[in-house]
Amino acid sequence: MERGAGGRTSSALFAGFRALGLFSTDIAHVVRFSALKRRFYVTTCVGKSFHTYDVSDVFLRNSLPQDICCMAADGRLVFAAYGNVFSAFARNKEVVHTFKGHKAEIHLLQPFGDHIISVDTDSILIIWHIYSEEEYLQLTFDKSVFKISAILHPSTYLNKILLGSEQGSLQLWNVKSNKLLYTFQGWKIGVTALQQAPAVDVVAIGLMSGQVIIHNIKFDETLMKFRQDWGPITSISFRTDGHPIMAAGSPCGHIGLWDLEDKKLINQMRNAHSTAIAGLTFLHREPLLVTNGADNALRIWIFDGPTGEGRLLRFRMGHSAPLTKIRYYGQNGQQILSASQDGTLQSFSTIHEKFNKSLGHGLINKKRVKRKGLQSAMSVRLPPITKFAAEEARESDWDSIIACHQGKLSCSTWNYQRSTIGAYFLKPKELKKDDITTLNRYATQAVDITSCGNFAVIGLSSGTVDVYNMQSGIHRGSFGEDQAHKGCVRGVAVDGLNQLMITTGSEGLLKFWNFKSKILIHSMSLDSSPNMMLLHRDSGILGLALDDFSISVLDIETRKIVREFSGHQGQINDLAFSPDGRWLISASMDCSVRTWDLPSGCLIDSFLLDSAPLNVAMSPTGDFLATSHVDHLGIYLWSNISLYSVVSLRPLPTDYVPSVVMLPGTCQTQDVELSEETIEPSDEMIEYDSPEQLNEQLVTLSLLPESRWKNLLNLDVIKKKNKPKEPPKVPKSAPFFIPTVPGLVPRYAAPEQNNDPHQVRTTLERSKYIGYVLYEAALNLLKELGPSGIETELRSLCPDCGGSVEVMQSFLKMIGMMLDRKRDFELAQAYLALFLKLHLKMLPSEPVLLEEMTKLSSQVEENWIHLQSLFNQSMCILNYIKSALL
Secondary structure, eight states: OOTTTSSSSSSSSSSEEEEESSOOSSSEEEEEEETTTTTTEEEEEEEEEEEEEETTTEEEEEEEESOEEEEEOSSSSEEEEETTTTEEEEEETEEEEEOOOOOEEEEEEEEEETEEEETTOOOOEEETTTTOEEEEEEEOOOOOOOOOOEEEEOOTTTTEEEETTSSEEEEEEEETTEEEEEEOOOOOSEEEEEEESTTTEEEEEETTTTTEEEEEETTTEEEEEEEOOOOOOEEEEOSSOOEEEEEEEESSSOOOEETTTTTTEEEEEESSSSSEEEEEETTTSSSEEEEETHHHHHHHEOOOOOOOOOEEEEEEEEEEEEEEEEEEEEESSSSEEEEESEEEEEEEEOOOGGOOOOEEEEEEOOHHHOOOOOHHHSSSSSOOOEEEEEETTTTTOOOOOOOOOOESSSSEEEEEEEEEEEEEEEEOOOOOOOOSSTTTTTEEEEEEEEEEEEEEEEEEEEEEEEOOOOOOOOOEEEEESSSSSSSOOOEEEETTSOEEEEEEESSSEEEEETTTTHHHHEEEOSSSOOOEEEEEEETTEEEEEEEEEEEEEEEETTTEEEEEEOOOOOEEEEEEETTTTTTTEETTTSEEEEETTTTEEEEEEEEEESSSSSEEOOOSSEEEEEEETTTTOOOEEEGGGGGGOOOOOOOOOOOOOOOEEEOSSSSHHHHHHHHHTTTTTGGGGGOOOSOOOOOTTTOOSSSSSSGTTTTTGGGGHHHTTTTTTSOOOSSSSOOOOEEESSSOOOEEEOOOOSSSHHHHHHHHHHHHHHHHHHHHHHHHHHHHHHHHHHHHHHHHSSSSOOOOOOHHHHHHHHHHHHHHHHSSSHHHHHHHHHHHHTTTTTGGOOOOHHHHHHHHHHHHHHHHHHHHHHHHHHHHHHHHHHHHHO
């Protein structure tokens, strides 16, 4: 990892929090039963993490250093292998054991009582003692003769395991005596799955050819054979609730249900998953089937119907293909809408996964699907959503989402509350059908919804921009005579009051329209063709990403470019504003995410990712940044460090080299560690120590509280009000806690006695010999005193109270020094006012003091005239801003 020019090692503003929408991979799940809680737990892996669910969908997470390659579980522990190492987890959280010894990647795990069996890709089998982590036995097989592909511990077979191979043969071993008991010749077809049947001595064997062999391993006899035409058998499971049913998975996502008594196929669960069935398990003595696949879905099916077909009971599902667009929905920052290449539109909750919901696939003709069923639905699905816009203002009244589809002219509306596609497909009247020859010319390129939720604006690749009513779907007009732009429309936006409409096209023009009258107000040319456009409605700031990899920021009120940013080395995919409009965040194909500070016009944060970010969205509450990436199925959340920690927002140098940051995982414990690493850059922040005075020409106030100087002229009134009605009584006994001096021998602390009750006067008497140095000392002594002490010191300056005219002259010179330096300005005024109040009668009789007073008078008047002019200027500007119509 490279270090930036400023010493920073990662992002200073954002720390990886967790990933959303990841539930399953192509690794088979494992099911275990907790006898203590009387519950079934299902464990699936997602990259480096694994999730543990119970039937009520309560889940826990944990994370490993690398991607998980296989899993297993018994009643107490969960085993997860990563690379050539595997670990045992207790309570789904704590790593209690780690086993190291393999040289190749582990691909099979089998719990075996107090032992665990692991097999790697080199067909080396090792038996470990779980609690001592010691190797009990190691068996080495020749991969060319017997490459292990499946493992099973047959029920009631003590100390014995059954191994299946890619060559088709099977072997039964006694691991205690380390002997090969029997070799099954097999069917000369690779074994893909082994599963114990409810009957003793009977095992189901899945083959590469799609056959399922029910075999008696005691007598080496085949009891029955089944065949599926969907490819190799991926997994097998048996019902144990009294129904002789076997389920077999396939690579195309179908599940076959076989009746073992009648020896026939009784049902097919087609498209149970959109990809291969990674694992399926019937819960013990329950009519529930748990399945997972590489389509990022975990499903529980219940068999309670008369036909024996399973219906979907519960599920956790994400996108099965990379994402195309993400945006926050609503103002609470708790829901993220995402569109994917799989054609679905889904909503993910940042609070809890139980609030996730899928809006489903878009269908061209819903009535036709209802008549012809599921097979028709697959043929009339809409293409993937490329862009969408959402507004929750009228979501309870009509559709609140509008989406444009890849290569499609019409835009679909969606209803968030009902979680379904809406009633309208919006397209121009003159084009009733999507003509294949003009499909590319008239494809939808940009959409937006007004802040009131009443109108949708659609920009086409032909340059046309149309307005539609969201409630009725009626076309409400177009911008321009024939078309708004000569080139493809790259972006549309409407301000918060539906007064101004902004469009931009590939010809490099940015146009401002009156939204109601559809009249062109202003047009301006850009330095390069725009790639996308984003408007921050609250501040009226418009962000434009150009094809030359630069960013332009405009003020829609003045219609002028106010900021220009450059630095990306690839196409800018997306932009996002912070809620207050101070930051502009950009994501580019150069794998970087950059944060630009708009007031200062500087780059304040940048970090690299191992996968290019396609989308970026900032939470309306400012707590999270959401990103999606190339070839990734999840949404990645980054916490805003500036909300809970001090962050340096110093501009980054031009030669700054950002560092690579790993994407956050689904496990929050991992994310906490990452956030601790990302906080490290705060150590390099330069602590700014403010000087006592920024500039000699600036009037500087002291840091003392107002109680030290504000009431100096009213001390007599305050003392009179606070005078006690009766004198205080002397306590009869000493206090319980008597102060002591620290040390080996305890001693009582003597009360501090001030030998000189008038330190300020003494310091001023010496100042006539030394000068300004003692003036500073006297001033510091006055700052430490309270109002009563200050009054006492100033009274003692006159000759009647032990002082002298020279001391009073030194005090006036000290005030003059404070006014010359323009420091402690309010203290100088307060001390001078109290001095005049106490000694005003004797000042005219002393020429020396009268001369000093004349000098001070001119200084005070000069300073006040300067301040008054500045105050008048500020008041004039404020009054103009309050009264002028801007």
